Amino acid sequence: MAEIISIIGNKxxxxxxxxxxxxxxxxxxLGRRVACVMTDEDREPLSPxxxxxxxxxxxxxxxxxxVVEKLRDLKSWIGVLDGxxxxxxxxxxxxxxxxxxxxxxxxxxxxxxTVMRDLDLFPKAWALPSQWPRNxxxxxxxxxxxxxxxxxxxxxxxxxxxxxxxxxxxxxERVPEELPAQLNNGAxxxxxxxxxxxxxPFDDVADxxxxxxxDGDLSEEADEV
Ligand SMILES: Nc1ncnc2c1ncn2[C@@H]1O[C@H](COP(=O)(O)OP(=O)(O)O)[C@@H](O)[C@H]1O
Ligand SMILES: [Mg+2]
Numbered sequence: 001m002a003e004i005i006s007i008i009g010n011k012x013x014x015x016x017x018x019x020x021x022x023x024x025x026x027x028x029x030l031g032r033r034v035a036c037v038m039t040d041e042d043r044e045p046l047s048p049x050x051x052x053x054x055x056x057x058x059x060x061x062x063x064x065x066x067v068v069e070k071l072r073d074l075k076s077w078i079g080v081l082d083g084x085x086x087x088x089x090x091x092x093x094x095x096x097x098x099x100x101x102x103x104x105x106x107x108x109x110x111x112x113x114t115v116m117r118d119l120d121l122f123p124k125a126w127a128l129p130s131q132w133p134r135n136x137x138x139x140x141x142x143x144x145x146x147x148x149x150x151x152x153x154x155x156x157x158x159x160x161x162x163x164x165x166x167x168x169x170x171x172x173e174r175v176p177e178e179l180p181a182q183l184n185n186g187a188x189x190x191x192x193x194x195x196x197x198x199x200x201p202f203d204d205v206a207d208x209x210x211x212x213x214x215d216g217d218l219s220e221e222a223d224e225v
Pocket of ligand 1 (some may be wrong): 011012013014015016017018019085130131132161162163164165167168
């Protein structure tokens with residue numbers, strides 16, 4: 001059965017579309033077969049030419065359900081669903097049909113408020129720092145901002161996907177034959193990180209830690225984790 005990853009969140013400009021394409025590309029670099037499923041009706045689907053992944057036009061709910069149903073039958077495929085902004089109802093549907101759900105957010109107080117609400121609403125979703133600053137001062141400020149969050153939210157935040165100007169390339173109607181190395185590297189790293197969620201979901205880690213604590217050998221298990 002195909003695995004379905006959704007990138008959602010009730011705010012525009014957080015990087016959902018960029019991350020959908022970058023992750024799709026990155027997963028193909030890890031040898032997976034991938035469909036990037038575009039559900040945002042405000043966005044024209046992009047040409048598949050030159051891409052390592054398939055693009056599915058799923059701008060209507062009917063088309064989306066058909067695409068996901070079809071994907072589910074395809075062994076070893078991964079579907080990456082790009083959500084749209086301000087679509088709370090659609091987000092709930094995407095959440096329910098997905099194995100992994102990502103909530104990108106940027107380093108602003110407003111984004112943090114939104115992502116906390118979404119983490120609350122979607123208990124199995126992961127928050128993904130997006131377009132994260134590389135500059136030392138900005139990075140420190142962003143880290144301090146995250147440190148203000150309650151632990152229950154902080155422990156569901158993945159390592160950041162940094163600002164990467166080359167990420168725009170995959171959003172072009174047609175991609176160039178040769179992609180920048182930084183884009184390939186960033187995409188591969190992102191894909192590895194997301195695949196780790198499949199292999200070692202939070203529940204399993206939490207369960208393992210809980211069992212270890214009961215057995216009194218937490219340090220050993222924690223090292224392994
Ligand atoms: N990691 C990144 N590095 C640099 N620019 C980015 C990154 N992620 C997104 N952007 C830019 O931010 C803007 C919004 O991104 P987009 O993916 O369209 O967000 P959304 O789909 O959530 O509305 C776009 O101009 C995009 O090029
Ligand atoms: Mg978008």
